[in-house]
Amino acid sequence: MNCPDLREGLFESFEELVEIEVCLSRAKVPENNKLLRCFQYIKMDSVSVGDYCWNGECTNCQIWYQAQNGEIKSGLACRLYVWPGMVITGLSAALKTDLAD
């Protein structure tokens, strides 16, 4: 991770990091931010230059997550806000590639 908090204006304001689960791995990401920004926080270099429109049109940021009632739903990471303890069970091919180690 390369000091993403130094990139002023990139993230919506946050006081702390929240823990989420991304395909069985735990990660700490900025609260009050959309998931695609959180993924960028995790992998700044690859997500920043990934093939994403950031505005709900390309669907390259599709994810599957556990809703608060336990149901698995799909959504767009550029539209959904993170919440503490969020469990993400699946990622689009683009996100899988960009978030890979």
Ligand code: FES
């Ligand atoms: S980045 Fe294109 S739909 Fe989310």
